[in-house]
Amino acid sequence: MPPKPTLNVNHLALSVPDIGAAVDWYTSVFGFTMIGSVMEVNKNSPTGPVISSIYGEEFEQVKLAILTSANGVGLEIFEFVRPKYNGPERRVDWCPDTYTRGGVFHFCFTVANVEETARRAIESGGKNVGVLVEPAEGEQAFFVQDPWGNVIELLSCSFDVLFLKRLGG
Secondary structure, eight states: OOOOOOOOOEEEEEEOOOOHHHHHHHHHHHEEEEEEEEEETTTSTTTHHHHHHHHTTOOEEEEEEEEEEEOOOOEEEEEEEEOOOOOOOOOOSSSSSHHSSSOOOOOEEEOHHHHHHHHHHTTTEEEEEEEEEESSOOOOEEEEEOTTTEEEEESSSSSHHHHHHHHTT
16 A cells, blocks of 8 residues: 655646736635735845745746635745746637646636635636536536636545545545
8 A cells, every 4th residue: 555645736837928917816816815915026136045045047037925824835936037928928728738748737726615616716807617517516617818828727525535535435
């Protein structure tokens, strides 16, 4: 029998073209709490050497916001200034290419009310992806895209509960 998992999910990091808009969206839609204020970090600031060692010698400047969820999992939001963010300026539509290209293609938040959270996300600039589903008896799931194209699953229960229900456990 494999050992029990001993790790905890610590944080996710997103790169966006507009940090203010992203902070507003994630705090108002999902209730994330921002720790401090948006920081401007450059290679000469106190944390600059650490960030430079991660992102390489090309790194010069980034805006960074630290958000936290109700269970302590963090969300780092980056707006790279130099080198400049070069991702999509507008949302890329959900299609087979977005989930078959490899890498992370969605992340999931456990929410108390899936339909209400989805409505709030869509009314705040998110996009509907699919339909409300019942992935296990009595549970709901719904997928949305944030305004920058990241796909978020909204789930009414924890991951382990979902699969225990599916497996009849």
